[in-house]
Amino acid sequence: MNSDTTGTARGGGHSAxxxxxxxxxxxFTCALLTDLxxxxxxxxxxxxxxxxxxxxxxxxxxxxxxxGLVSWLAHRRDRTQRSNWAIVLGGLLxxxxxxxxxxxxxxxxxxxxxxxxxxxxxxxxxxxxATAWLASxxxxxxxxxxxxxxxxx
Numbered sequence: 001m002n003s004d005t006t007g008t009a010r011g012g013g014h015s016a017x018x019x020x021x022x023x024x025x026x027x028f029t030c031a032l033l034t035d036l037x038x039x040x041x042x043x044x045x046x047x048x049x050x051x052x053x054x055x056x057x058x059x060x061x062x063x064x065x066x067x068g069l070v071s072w073l074a075h076r077r078d079r080t081q082r083s084n085w086a087i088v089l090g091g092l093l094x095x096x097x098x099x100x101x102x103x104x105x106x107x108x109x110x111x112x113x114x115x116x117x118x119x120x121x122x123x124x125x126x127x128x129x130a131t132a133w134l135a136s137x138x139x140x141x142x143x144x145x146x147x148x149x150x151x152x153x
Contacts, residue, residue: 017071020064028094034046050105062095069088090131091131
């Protein structure tokens with residue numbers, strides 16, 4: 001493993017920022033799943049779960065965004081700016097769409113999920129996955145040390 005860990009906060013072999021970002025990713029993904037469950041069952045419990053998952057994801061996303069901003073500002077000379085801008089803007093776009101989704105989910109039952117809430121949940125997850133994909137590739141392009149994952153480049 002490469003000993004150069006420039007630009008990462010290491011904790012147990014994983015980046016602290018990745019750990020912080022995993023919570024909102026799980027919340028937004030589960031919100032999509034609970035929206036799909038509501039679409040199938042029309043049980044109002046699922047809309048309540050979606051609303052709380054979106055709120056928790058927003059709170060966790062704000063913490064991850066602050067940590068990412070601090071890391072980005074502290075190590076901006078070490079990295080290529082173009083790929084970092086795409087990751088920063090992608091993360092902010094995920095939070096904006098999730099916030100709009102949370103506003104839509106604050107309405108009553110069926111109108112909170114169908115069709116706008118479900119579509120926004122789907123878009124949030126797609127944007128989140130695209131941003132995570134960009135971020136995972138950025139670490140490899142910049143020579144940041146990654147723990148061995150079983151796949152050699």
